[in-house]
Amino acid sequence: MGSHPITVTVNGAKERLNVQSNETLLQMLRERLALTGTKNGCSAGECGACTIVMNGEPVNSCMVLAVEADGAEIVTVEGLAKDGQLTLLQEAFAEHNAVQCGFCTPGVLISAHALLERNPHPTEEETKLALVGNLCRCTGYLRLVEAVQAAAEKAAPSVPMKGDA
Amino acid sequence: MYMPSPGLPEFDYVKPTSPAEASRILAERPEQARPFMGGTDLFVRMRDGLVRPETMVDVKHLPGMQAIRLDAEEVLTIGAATTLNQVAGHPVVQTRYPLLMEAANSVASYQLRNRATLGGNLCNASPAADTAPATLLLEGRVVLYGPSGERVLPAEEFFLGPGTTAIQPGEFMTAVRFPIPPAGSAGKYLKLGRNKAGDLAIAGVAVLGFPNGTTSGHSFRIGLASVGPVPLRARQAEQALAANPPGEESFMLAAEKAMDAAAPIDDVRASAEYREAMVRRLTFRALREVWAQMEEGK
């Protein structure tokens, strides 16, 4: 059972940590860095409540060893809003009442955030598929999808093609 | 009956810097050391107490393990630790191996596919592995690295039983190699789960079709997931299609034969009876879709 020194950037801040071999990234974020916005809902990669961005892509942090994050750039839900200013995506979730109990919300936001990074104008179907790994028992999902679509539209309104009046 | 532990059991984590070093660690303690790539199935099985590795050998950073390249001989080599999203998102895979792309995209969720790897999906040797039928049909060859160096094995010889593969002590998978698919080929992977996406397959059917010199003028390969101890090819169905001209009638016949090839079990996900019926239905649908693509592509 070894411990490993790692350096990891979390929400822009560089951290130097000693992590255990069997420690997951989820445990590291919650227990070492007290970034408790990222939730543990199943420890099995099924519910998506622990989704974070690692090196630009969303992953289930319960499915990553902390030691693997050595040198990585991590973004958690705490890293979305800056100086108390909600992002367009978060704002859309508030406007569309796409939050209920709030336990799945951080993971959903991260998945949606990553979706819009790679695909600024997802179709409704693409948004649903991007959220397959984020279970929610409260909302019935449609408002999550509406909020993502609305945020996409607001961030980069679909512009008329050249030639359109 | 075991209740899973909250966290992962204790183990050592090592990150070898060469394949030889990885192989040596694996060979020294074949029962206790495990190659580690994505971990998405392994972590769950470790929490379930089904496997208890003492050493996790992180092989995914070894040279080439996460690379996709098309060489001069038109062989596509996909590093075993390439994530399913990297596989599905690669331009060469998208344009020339769309069947593999579909199969990779059908696994679990987007965020899990950023961890799950092609090699891991195959090495687990789950009968339900979604990429296995596509790998069989695309004539994938798995590259294993071990104490005596590299060996290459047709995918069909790789799967020995549920959870059992041809990997020998000290070996780990480094890549899967795919020849260029036959000219004019089209493919489809149809998967039926309890949810519309994201579930394990109750039944999965891959079809690859292409024109060639058979009696019918066409070949169709058919691969099945989750309906037998290993992912399998429905050879008799394929033969029927080589002998009979493509169309509803021959597709129906082939679907029947695919169903006969399946040897499913009853489990918590579905009954054998339903699985058999779905193999027939999905095979028929996949053949029809592939044929339509081929007609369109002419």
Place this chain on the structure above:
Amino acid sequence: MAVSEATSTSDPVGKSVRRVDVFDKLTGAATFTDDIQFGPNLYHARLARSPHAHALIKRIDTSKALEVPGVKAVVTGEDAPELVGMYLVDRPVLARARVRYFGEPVAGVVATSESIAEEATRLVEVEYEELPAVFEPMDAIQPDAPLIHPNLGEYEVVPFIFPEPGTNISEHFRLRKGDVESAWPECDAIVEMTFGLPQIQHVPLEPHVSVALWEASGEVTLWTSTQSPHAQRDLIAQSIDIPHGNLRVLSPYVGGGFGGKAGVTMEASAVVLARAVKGHPVKLRMTREEEFVGTTMRQSLVAQTKIGCDAEGNLLAMETEYYFGGGAYNDYGVNIARAAGYSCTGPYDIPNVKGDSCSVYTNLPIGGPMRGFGMPEIHWGIEQIMDQLAEKIGMDPAEFRRRNCVKTGDTILTGMEMPAIDVGACVDKVTDAIDWDKREEPSAPHKRRGKGIAIMWKAPAMPPNPGSSAVVRFNEDGTLNVEIGAQELGQGAFTVAAQMAAQALGLPFEWVRVVGPIDTKYSPYEWQTVASRITWSMGNAVKAAAEDARRQILDVVAETWDENPEDLDIKDGVVISYRSEREQPLKEMVVYGLPKEEEEGWRGGPIVGRGSFMPTYVTNLDFDTGQGPRAVVHYTVGAQAVDLEVDTETGQIDFLKIASAYDVGKAINPDLIMTQIEGGAVHGMSSAFEALRFDERGRPLNRSMVDYRIASAVDVPKEIHGDYVETPLEDGPWGARGVGEHVMVQTAPAIANAINNALGIRFNNLPLSAEKIFLALQEREQQKA
């Protein structure tokens, strides 16, 4: 519908204001129990669980577990002999002498880390003597069935629950109205069928978690994710025999409850484990897999139901027997059987009724409350029979329901007069929403399209006297703290509390803060956040507290101005006089009072308003007949219609639309009601496909999210339509009644009716699955051939 952020919202009741908890929940700042930091003093606990469904414990040896470095204590049922329970005190905190389901905790280990505790639980040696087990309620009621609770007669029980010692029946409710025997011959159509539902799980995204601290002084603190902080204080303090004032229950945000975090589930275990390591907080959290094994489940049900009507479609008689599979302990479940008994007809006016509703012990996980509390279970059968009766007499199913549904002023099955509601208006709204009368074509030749409807009722199922209370306190600048004991589970309780306080006091909505986390040491009493009772009951308390504060403010101002309080009002945080047109901002005066105008000195002081509410009118029901003047406080009613297509080649269903309408009395926050309706429709849809599965020895087969599937984003209906009717509730705040549970009660039978409409096949047993539908289609083909 969208909610925009305003800076000043006057008269917020009836407006879709933004949730008060949304910023914290969007930024990761919202604290849930597992997020609270305790520092290095924290210990962790794990439970050793029974591998048998029914066995005697012959011997427990904890010595090996105690030897593990880092282990601080191992606790067994011998050290913790307490029983705990809401209505029937039948449940040991840790099993003693006997285990009654697979996974029952037999010992707890406290250690310096969760993994050490886990390792040690696997070293607890238990010698069992296996006993015959029984899993189905119909088997468990047989005279020769293994007796699961030989001491049933010795348990404490509330006066309105009637266990039958010597059997596995933990409650038997009898409903007798009119004379069914003489009514059957009058019927032109009779349908008699047996329906079944399996146990299902709530699957809140947040697993159960508790942290308990037992101080050397005897003070106990429990941080926990619960719908029931005050009920836990009451039940656990009684169980461990400490003064209620010594037990403090703190509950931050709850990551979904759905009934699964009501009453006491695993929390008492944390408390008895903490007793062994005084001075250290002890954290006990369930894995997702344990959620499916060691918390509570929705009970299973076998319903044998017969209903008849005349040729004009008037319902004449109903006879029904409900047997709830209550699992190993029925401490809460007994009241589900009772609720199903006194509401056994569903939302129908039937002159002759004979109903028997029992909860039955089985050797399966503990049955308990889940969203709907018996109503989804009984409506599954009732609503399918109503469709068949309509079909038999050639009447449109929607029309059949309009004709027979319970109406304002009806004398319902228990003899109670039905308070004002409008089922018919709900039926009209949902039939309009899905073009009920229009036969629509499926999207492909191998698909079949169908529409189905179902209606529902549900009363809050509670003791007769569950109370709510609230306190409002002003800050110096006129902003207001609202203190409540109701829990924010996601349903919007805090937002609604803020709206009501602002409305009653005349403040802008944005001036109100709701005080969390709920802390029984500081938060006013609230029975439990269950039964869809919060908007109504807590709402009444909040309104009363705000009105109390308002009265105090107006008295001070009126006296200062030498005016009559009746001439004064508060608008947007300013006291105004309609007579003199003077104005006095609340700022400062609500804490510092006002200088007297007629002389030196000051008047008033910090304004604190208090309010409480408790229904006082619910009566007992007769033991033999279930008759009594007032069985329940009120009912909420509604209707749902489903439009779907079935793929006949695979059995898969595409949900095109679910339309719902409920009579909410008054929509305090219309968009929050829509979020309940939409989320509930999907929860109801998903629940129709869910089941806990067990092997022949009662061991779980799908205790994980891998194999207990819930609906994900791709499974939901293409469209979810929500609507409401507002027939004011006599004693509801602004006329409001609750709607949190009702939204999924009738979804499963509405789906079943739509499938029947599409295929002509009925499914009497849940769960549905593509496989089941496909095999049924195949069987029919074979019969035809």
